[in-house]
Amino acid sequence: MPFQYLEYYNGTTGLSVGVNKVLFSEQTPFQKVEVYETDTWGNLMTIDGMVMLSEKDEFVYHEMIAHVACFSHPNPKRVLIIGGGDGGTAREVLKHTSVEHVDMVEIDEAVVRASKQFMPGVGDFDNPKLHVLYENGLTFVDHVPLKYDVIIIDGSDPVGPAVDLFKQEFYDKCRDALNDNGVLTGQTESPWVSSYHESIQSVFRAVDNAFEFSRMYLAFIPLYPTGMWSMAFASKGIDPLSDEVLNRVTSGLNQFGDTLKYYNADMHRAAFALPGFVKEIIAK
Amino acid sequence: MPFQYLEYYNGTTGLSVGVNKVLFSEQTPFQKVEVYETDTWGNLMTIDGMVMLSEKDEFVYHEMIAHVACFSHPNPKRVLIIGGGDGGTAREVLKHTSVEHVDMVEIDEAVVRASKQFMPGVGDFDNPKLHVLYENGLTFVDHVPLKYDVIIIDGSDPVGPAVDLFKQEFYDKCRDALNDNGVLTGQTESPWVSSYHESIQSVFRAVDNAFEFSRMYLAFIPLYPTGMWSMAFASKGIDPLSDEVLNRVTSGLNQFGDTLKYYNADMHRAAFALPGFVKEIIAK
Numbered sequence: 139m140p141f142q143y144l145e146y147y148n149g150t151t152g153l154s155v156g157v158n159k160v161l162f163s164e165q166t167p168f169q170k171v172e173v174y175e176t177d178t179w180g181n182l183m184t185i186d187g188m189v190m191l192s193e194k195d196e197f198v199y200h201e202m203i204a205h206v207a208c209f210s211h212p213n214p215k216r217v218l219i220i221g222g223g224d225g226g227t228a229r230e231v232l233k234h235t236s237v238e239h240v241d242m243v244e245i246d247e248a249v250v251r252a253s254k255q256f257m258p259g260v261g262d263f264d265n266p267k268l269h270v271l272y273e274n275g276l277t278f279v280d281h282v283p284l285k286y287d288v289i290i291i292d293g294s295d296p297v298g299p300a301v302d303l304f305k306q307e308f309y310d311k312c313r314d315a316l317n318d319n320g321v322l323t324g325q326t327e328s329p330w331v332s333s334y335h336e337s338i339q340s341v342f343r344a345v346d347n348a349f350e351f352s353r354m355y356l357a358f359i360p361l362y363p364t365g366m367w368s369m370a371f372a373s374k375g376i377d378p379l380s381d382e383v384l385n386r387v388t389s390g391l392n393q394f395g396d397t398l399k400y401y402n403a404d405m406h407r408a409a410f411a412l413p414g415f416v417k418e419i420i421a422k
Numbered sequence: 423m424p425f426q427y428l429e430y431y432n433g434t435t436g437l438s439v440g441v442n443k444v445l446f447s448e449q450t451p452f453q454k455v456e457v458y459e460t461d462t463w464g465n466l467m468t469i470d471g472m473v474m475l476s477e478k479d480e481f482v483y484h485e486m487i488a489h490v491a492c493f494s495h496p497n498p499k500r501v502l503i504i505g506g507g508d509g510g511t512a513r514e515v516l517k518h519t520s521v522e523h524v525d526m527v528e529i530d531e532a533v534v535r536a537s538k539q540f541m542p543g544v545g546d547f548d549n550p551k552l553h554v555l556y557e558n559g560l561t562f563v564d565h566v567p568l569k570y571d572v573i574i575i576d577g578s579d580p581v582g583p584a585v586d587l588f589k590q591e592f593y594d595k596c597r598d599a600l601n602d603n604g605v606l607t608g609q610t611e612s613p614w615v616s617s618y619h620e621s622i623q624s625v626f627r628a629v630d631n632a633f634e635f636s637r638m639y640l641a642f643i644p645l646y647p648t649g650m651w652s653m654a655f656a657s658k659g660i661d662p663l664s665d666e667v668l669n670r671v672t673s674g675l676n677q678f679g680d681t682l683k684y685y686n687a688d689m690h691r692a693a694f695a696l697p698g699f700v701k702e703i704i705a706k
């Protein structure tokens with residue numbers, strides 16, 4: 139039976155999406171995972187009533203969280219994804235031919251199961267380089283077997299199981315889990331939503347403390363609250379806007395053909411430009 | 423009586439905003455103009471059920487449509503605004519000390535009246551350099567008394583009275599109404615909304631035909647459909663990304679103090695970066 143999905147954010151402001159039917163709905167030990175069939179965005183996954191991705195817009199988030207990190211590192215071989223159960227971030231990471239091993243640490247196997255069944259184009263789960271581990275990301279980074287070149291924090295919003303992914307302790311452990319040239323990216327909510335400001339500030343204080351280099355970058359994501367989404371970049375020294383990285387992006391993208399729909403050399407650079415009102419949030 | 427305002431776009435996808443009360447509601451000869459008191463965005467104006475601006479987010483649209491044009495021109499003195507009845511675009515234009523005369527050609531006096539009464543911080547209507555004319559922009563550009571340095575197309579969506587602002591004839595006339603160094607900017611809807619693609623393509627074909635130089639640029643506008651909004655830049659030769667313009671932005675912004683919350687030198691440049699899926703729309 140068709141209905142209007144409604145997600146409130148910023149007080150009484152919300153996103154409404156027409157749903158044809160509910161394809162998946164499961165209260166897991168961690169959260170409520172649902173997949174809806176929509177008429178405009180393909181199938182759409184929510185967690186605890188918040189949009190995670192749709193088949194039509196997921197490319198933005200996944201390209202921007204994966205390629206900014208993987209092109210900034212000179213030669214990423216081992217990549218760790220915390221969360222990312224839908225598989226889209228791993229799919230983009232695996233487009234980098236240097237990558238040999240991806241560990242995806244997802245707390246909730248239901249997210250992977252729902253994505254495989256109802257969003258089959260999102261993940262690349264049969265790729266032999268991808269290793270899916272059902273564990274808590276916070277404890278996983280405490281005992282990594284072998285360090286990583288890139289870590290990507292692809293968790294959900296800072297309520298429920300992802301809340302620890304916005305804290306200092308987690309970023310300190312991530313830094314320890316990275317090799318010398320290590321790079322980290324993560325999603326950090328919308329600057330327009332004032333109830334998120336504390337979480338955004340918490341992450342940027344944490345990466346600023348833990349890493350030699352950190353910056354915010356932005357992407358247009360139509361189904362996330364306000365359409366403006368922020369991400370954190372942190373590294374042991376690599377500047378994503380250095381000539382070395384920008385040249386690597388340009389030459390590297392030649393290998394990719396036309397598989398990307400959002401990320402390109404201009405967008406890599408442009409994403410790091412911040413409006414004054416956004417700078418003010420993280421300056422606090 | 424409180425209610426949820428709901429604006430559909432892209433099929434059944436929509437924006438919902440909590441309204442405390444209706445402050446203004448008038449069916450004019452041209453359109454339905456309403457102002458709502460909201461709990462999150464201050465007062466919010468809609469035209470024919472589409473959000474035009476809120477007190478809290480209007481700075482993005484107005485800064486981006488005004489300053490990209492006014493800084494690109496080396497010495498803007500005479501500026502024409504088509505539409506823009508809320509007054510926000512004129513307010514930003516008038517921050518440029520070179521500007522001597524602004525004609526604002528708004529078809530519907532009710533928009534100005536509603537803005538003056540219920541959004542008093544948006545306009546700068548007492549400024550003696552500002553001349554408000556209640557006329558149809560399309561016929562006005564046909565008989566301009568004196569040419570302009572900058573023209574800004576600040577109309578509503580391509581339904582109702584603004585539909586002609588998306589056609590070739592209008593841009594041909596705008597070009598004729600501009601001085602030699604003339605620059606034009608205008609709002610051109612969201613690339614994410616497929617029902618707008620025809621209008622977007624129509625404008626970019628038109629400016630490409632009429633002008634020596636044209637490009638799309640983007641801004642994050644949280645209360646417009648999908649949060650990604652496109653604008654057109656066109657000129658008789660000026661490239662908004664030339665070193666000359668970028669240097670002018672940097673030095674010019676020193677005069678502005680901290681009155682801007684979105685536009686800055688980085689955002690000027692970054693706005694012109696386009697994702698592949700957006701380039702494809704205007705390449706057609």
